[in-house]
Amino acid sequence: GENVEQHPSTLSVQEGDSAVIKCTYSDSASNYFPWYKQELGKGPQLIIDIRSNVGEKKDQRIAVTLNKTAKHFSLHITETQPEDSAVYFCAASKGRDYKLSFGAGTTVTVRA
Amino acid sequence: DTGVSQNPRHKITKRGQNVTFRCDPISEHNRLYWYRQTLGQGPEFLTYFQNEAQLEKSRLLSDRFSAERPKGSFSTLEIQRTEQGDSAMYLCASSSPPVDEQFFGPGTRLTVL
Numbered sequence: 001g002e003n004v005e006q007h008p009s010t011l012s013v014q015e016g017d018s019a020v021i022k023c024t025y026s027d028s029a030s031n032y033f034p035w036y037k038q039e040l041g042k043g044p045q046l047i048i049d050i051r052s053n054v055g056e057k058k059d060q061r062i063a064v065t066l067n068k069t070a071k072h073f074s075l076h077i078t079e080t081q082p083e084d085s086a087v088y089f090c091a092a093s094k095g096r097d098y099k100l101s102f103g104a105g106t107t108v109t110v111r112a
Numbered sequence: 113d114t115g116v117s118q119n120p121r122h123k124i125t126k127r128g129q130n131v132t133f134r135c136d137p138i139s140e141h142n143r144l145y146w147y148r149q150t151l152g153q154g155p156e157f158l159t160y161f162q163n164e165a166q167l168e169k170s171r172l173l174s175d176r177f178s179a180e181r182p183k184g185s186f187s188t189l190e191i192q193r194t195e196q197g198d199s200a201m202y203l204c205a206s207s208s209p210p211v212d213e214q215f216f217g218p219g220t221r222l223t224v225l
Contacts, residue, residue, distance in 0.1 A: 006154075036216075043116070043203055043216030044155065089154045096212035097143055099168065102154030 002027040004092050006103025014111050019077040021106045023090035026071065030092040033066060033073045034100070038087045047088075048075070049096070080110045114138060116217035118204050124223045125194055132190045133220045137206030144187050145214060146179055148172065149201040161187060194224045 003026040013019050025033075031052035036044035050057045050064045050073065057064050061080075066073040077084055087107050091100040117136045125131050137144050142163050147155035158177070159169045163184035173179075176194075181187040191198055201221050205214040 004154075034214075041218065043205075043218050045216070046213055049213075091154070097207050097209070097214075099145065099157040099160060099170075100147075100155070100214065101157070104152070105154050 002030055002092055002101035004090060004101050004103040006090050006106060008106060009104065010107045010109070012109045012111060013080050015080060015082060017080055019075075019080055019084070019108055019110075021075045021088055021090065021108075022072060023074070023092075023103050024070075024072045025092040025101075027092070027094075027101075028068075028071065029094055030101075032093045032096050032098075033064070034091050034093075034096075035062075035064060035075050036089045036091065036102075038089065038105075044089060077108075080108075082110050082112055084108060085110045116204055116206050116215055118202075118217040118220050120220060121218065122221045122223075124225065126225050127194060127196060129194055130190065130192045131194060131222060132188055133202055133222075135187045135189070135204030135206075135217060137186070137204070138208070138215055141206035141208040141215075142184070143207045144181055145205040145207075146187070146189055147203040147205065149203055149219070150199075155203055158189075191222075194222075196224050198222060199224045 006023045034049035038044045063076045090103045145160040146158040149155040161181040176192045179189045201219040203219045205216045207214045
């Protein structure tokens with residue numbers, strides 16, 4: 001099965017700085033890579049996703065990059081704000097409506 | 113509220129008891145997923161349905177676990193003879209074409225004493 005590894009497990013950044021989270025996956029058949037944000041007491045919420053035919057995708061302050069050859073993908077958050085503090089999960093799947101394999105999560109803390 | 117809803121939000125039970133959780137997906141979403149999340153970990157896939165058909169079950173889903181979606185709308189997840197290792201957050205998600213994004217509910221937190 002698919003194995004997704006995520007680093008770092010915790011990340012503390014100063015407000016306004018950038019945050020980068022990296023993930024690797026094992027199954028070359030995976031072609032869909034979403035990122036979820038989970039706040040305390042809530043379910044994960046999709047913040048951005050990327051498919052294997054695209055190398056990079058950006059949405060305002062967040063961007064994802066994908067390197068299919070190396071089987072790794074990254075989340076970049078620029079100009080971090082206190083409301084960005086949460087747990088972020090990467091995931092991999094063979095399709096958007098297929099089961100997701102998640103990484104272990106990164107706890108991001110934005111210091112004011 | 114048109115999001116995914118789960119009930120109960122919290123359940124405390126004694127080891128050996130049976131528990132049942134309910135998930136109401138977003139209206140007309142034909143796919144429904146169950147995941148389990150333990151503290152400090154990402155969600156792990158348990159099973160999923162397309163309409164009323166259960167399409168796949170994870171090896172994590174032992175014979176003590178059963179899930180149903182009888183009319184293709186809400187779903188129930190039952191755990192029989194609960195064990196302390198069953199303590200976790202049980203998450204439900206739903207999706208539907210053409211968007212296919214999986215929308216998650218708030219989860220049911222199970223504590224087995």
